Amino acid sequence: MGIEDIIPLLNSSVRFAVPLLLACLAGLYSERSGIVDIGLEGKMLGAAFAAAAVAALSGNVWYGMLAAIFVSVCMSMIHAIASINLRGNQVISGVALNFLALGGTVFIGHSIFKRGGTTPNLSKDERIGPIDLPFAAEIGQVPVIGPIYEQLISGHSIIVYFAFAAVPITAWVLMKTRFGLRLRAVGENPKALDTAGISVFLLRYQALIITGVLCGVAGAYLSTSQGANFSENMTAGRGFIALAALIFAKWKPWNALWTCLLFGVLSAAQIRLQGVEFPLIGEVPVQFIQALPYVLTVVLLAGFIGRAVPPKAVGQPYVKER
Amino acid sequence: MSARQPLPSWALNVLMPAMNVLLALIVGGLAVAMIGENPIQAMQVLAYGAFGSGYGLGFTLHYATSLTFTGLAVAVAFHSGLFNIGGEGQAYVAGLGAIMMALWLDHTHWVFVLVGATVGAMTLGALWAAIPGYLQAKRGSHIVITTIMFNFIASALMSYMLAQVITNPGSNAETRTIAETGRIPLLSEYFEFFKHSPVNIMLFFGVVALIGVYILLWRTKLGFKIRTLGQNPEAARYAGISAVSIIVIAMAISGALAGMMAVNEAVSVQKRLVVGYVQGFGFIGIAVAFMGRAHPVGIVLAAILFGALYQGGSELAFVMPAVPSELVVVIQALVILFSGAMDEMFKPVLERVFGAFRSKPQADKAAEIEEA
Numbered sequence: 001m002g003i004e005d006i007i008p009l010l011n012s013s014v015r016f017a018v019p020l021l022l023a024c025l026a027g028l029y030s031e032r033s034g035i036v037d038i039g040l041e042g043k044m045l046g047a048a049f050a051a052a053a054v055a056a057l058s059g060n061v062w063y064g065m066l067a068a069i070f071v072s073v074c075m076s077m078i079h080a081i082a083s084i085n086l087r088g089n090q091v092i093s094g095v096a097l098n099f100l101a102l103g104g105t106v107f108i109g110h111s112i113f114k115r116g117g118t119t120p121n122l123s124k125d126e127r128i129g130p131i132d133l134p135f136a137a138e139i140g141q142v143p144v145i146g147p148i149y150e151q152l153i154s155g156h157s158i159i160v161y162f163a164f165a166a167v168p169i170t171a172w173v174l175m176k177t178r179f180g181l182r183l184r185a186v187g188e189n190p191k192a193l194d195t196a197g198i199s200v201f202l203l204r205y206q207a208l209i210i211t212g213v214l215c216g217v218a219g220a221y222l223s224t225s226q227g228a229n230f231s232e233n234m235t236a237g238r239g240f241i242a243l244a245a246l247i248f249a250k251w252k253p254w255n256a257l258w259t260c261l262l263f264g265v266l267s268a269a270q271i272r273l274q275g276v277e278f279p280l281i282g283e284v285p286v287q288f289i290q291a292l293p294y295v296l297t298v299v300l301l302a303g304f305i306g307r308a309v310p311p312k313a314v315g316q317p318y319v320k321e322r
Numbered sequence: 323m324s325a326r327q328p329l330p331s332w333a334l335n336v337l338m339p340a341m342n343v344l345l346a347l348i349v350g351g352l353a354v355a356m357i358g359e360n361p362i363q364a365m366q367v368l369a370y371g372a373f374g375s376g377y378g379l380g381f382t383l384h385y386a387t388s389l390t391f392t393g394l395a396v397a398v399a400f401h402s403g404l405f406n407i408g409g410e411g412q413a414y415v416a417g418l419g420a421i422m423m424a425l426w427l428d429h430t431h432w433v434f435v436l437v438g439a440t441v442g443a444m445t446l447g448a449l450w451a452a453i454p455g456y457l458q459a460k461r462g463s464h465i466v467i468t469t470i471m472f473n474f475i476a477s478a479l480m481s482y483m484l485a486q487v488i489t490n491p492g493s494n495a496e497t498r499t500i501a502e503t504g505r506i507p508l509l510s511e512y513f514e515f516f517k518h519s520p521v522n523i524m525l526f527f528g529v530v531a532l533i534g535v536y537i538l539l540w541r542t543k544l545g546f547k548i549r550t551l552g553q554n555p556e557a558a559r560y561a562g563i564s565a566v567s568i569i570v571i572a573m574a575i576s577g578a579l580a581g582m583m584a585v586n587e588a589v590s591v592q593k594r595l596v597v598g599y600v601q602g603f604g605f606i607g608i609a610v611a612f613m614g615r616a617h618p619v620g621i622v623l624a625a626i627l628f629g630a631l632y633q634g635g636s637e638l639a640f641v642m643p644a645v646p647s648e649l650v651v652v653i654q655a656l657v658i659l660f661s662g663a664m665d666e667m668f669k670p671v672l673e674r675v676f677g678a679f680r681s682k683p684q685a686d687k688a689a690e691i692e693e694a
Contacts, residue, residue, distance in 0.1 A: 086664050088665055088666060099655035100655035107652055
């Protein structure tokens with residue numbers, strides 16, 4: 001395999017990794033603040049629908065993006081009310097939001113567009129298109145580095161660059177800012193923060209708003225940048241892979257990047273390895289590679305390779321003393 | 323003063339779930355009104371589709387049977403303090419055990435198929451649930467995450483099995499059909515009333531499972547251990563109850579119950595195993611268990627409600643094509659949200675209402691005592 005074979009593979013790995021990365025970082029903010037989020041999938045799905053529907057109706061994809069973020073944040077706020085104010089079961093709330101998105105998108109989509117849940121195809125101008133980085137064509141002539149720059153680094157949609165930029169930003173916010181310190185603390189020991197006079201509720205609300213925004217962008221990427229319309233259940237479990245990636249990354253932003261890229265490579269390889277014979281083991285079933293991220297996560301969680309320890313207060317509603 | 327009173331159990335277990343369902347139906351109705359259709363008519367069609375004919379009722383009961391199994395599965399795990407979100411995967415993998423036994427025995431008699439498939443389904447379902455249970459108990463990996471992962475692993479495993487291993491040559495990723503001699507009879511063969519609806523003998527297994535779970539949890543030593551562990555792990559440890567074995571056993575029972583769905587749906591009705599046959603019933607089991615307050619009586623009512631929603635929903639798609647049948651999924655989601663996660667919404671209000679009603683006679687009584 002030469003470099004001309006590897007670049008397309010890595011390229012599609014990046015495309016697979018981006019929605020995972022955004023959703024994974026979204027989950028990171030939520031879980032670091034102590035709120036379990038099973039509903040990443042549903043938020044992404046709701047956002048994907050909102051983006052495609054509004055882009056199709058208005059002809060402007062950026063309105064679609066805003067709608068996606070709005071819908072995702074609203075869903076995140078339902079989760080916030082259930083798990084912060086009403087001290088409900090966070091897992092159930094997440095399951096409910098996933099179902100709400102699954103049914104709601106088709107329900108609304110069918111009644112607006114009458115196409116059985118899908119939205120009309122977006123034209124090239126109605127999508128978030130690829131952007132070429134400066135001098136892509138010129139540098140492309142340079143051997144080795146050239147094709148990498150021109151084909152792999154350049155030519156993605158703005159969301160891809162946003163997703164990759166979100167990693168160092170998240171790392172910085174989490175480790176270097178006052179908000180980040182408090183966020184980490186509220187996920188480990190909310191009582192300590194409360195004692196120090198900092199509002200646990202407010203911090204968790206802030207975290208869940210960020211979660212909503214990131215899931216919104218992830219959803220918009222799926223339906224308006226990677227794809228050109230919305231179709232029923234188009235997230236197809238990506239929210240859950242993101243959740244697996246979050247655990248695999250041990251709730252750390254840079255680890256999240258590597259994990260999502262790894263899972264992206266697995267997804268890309270899955271398509272390419274179909275029918276390929278390996279020496280000794282023969283043909284690897286596609287389903288095996290499909291299951292690999294989940295198997296790896298289970299193995300990691302069980303502590304057979306390293307240990308994944310979640311934030312201490314995750315999943316427990318905070319009850320303020322009166 | 324309208325001081326808050328702890329709610330009587332009937333308010334907690336009957337009134338609140340009823341209010342949650344009502345609220346979900348109202349929100350669903352608003353959604354129907356929003357798209358310009360008549361919500362009252364939609365609800366009528368739903369109700370008539372589910373209960374209005376023997377045929378509809380047969381479907382409702384058939385779905386309710388599956389949901390009873392998956393709901394009981396969630397409930398048993400819940401009583402031991404575990405959240406088994408993997409009923410979907412457990413029922414799917416159990417389908418493999420059920421269909422393999424059924425296809426092996428289908429040239430004998432349907433009684434053997436019924437027994438064999440049930441044993442096969444329960445065994446594989448139990449196994450698929452016991453692994454996350456063991457990992458939770460021994461290695462501390464969180465059961466919610468592990469069971470979610472196991473759902474996806476199950477889905478990959480099963481599509482491999484159905485496409486490559488036990489596939490029927492010439493058809494697309496499904497097993498061969500069970501032979502005529504081995505088919506479990508539908509109730510409609512005995513009762514004309516049910517027309518050709520899929521309700522079958524597994525309905526009685528559902529009833530047995532409900533009673534069995536009640537006896538297990540509230541009338542046996544094992545059930546006592548399970549509930550003790552769920553309510554107070556510390557106390558369980560002091561009482562010498564082994565958390566590891568109880569967790570694994572509770573999960574195995576949970577998985578076996580979820581697996582029973584395979585006999586009801588795949589073996590009895592579809593008569594073969596197809597890709598993705600569970601169709602979300604494992605997840606809806608969570609809603610059934612929570613609405614039913616993890617008690618068999620509640621679960622049977624919740625299972626019938628959700629079964630009726632499924633059947634009524636498909637009727638709705640025929641009668642009012644403008645209303646997408648996904649309305650049902652939305653209503654289900656709202657029921658899960660209100661009864662599972664937003665439980666505290668009505669509680670303070672109800673507590674005040676009950677406080678207001680009760681405080682007066684109590685105050686009078688106190689005054690009487692003082693006078694005397």
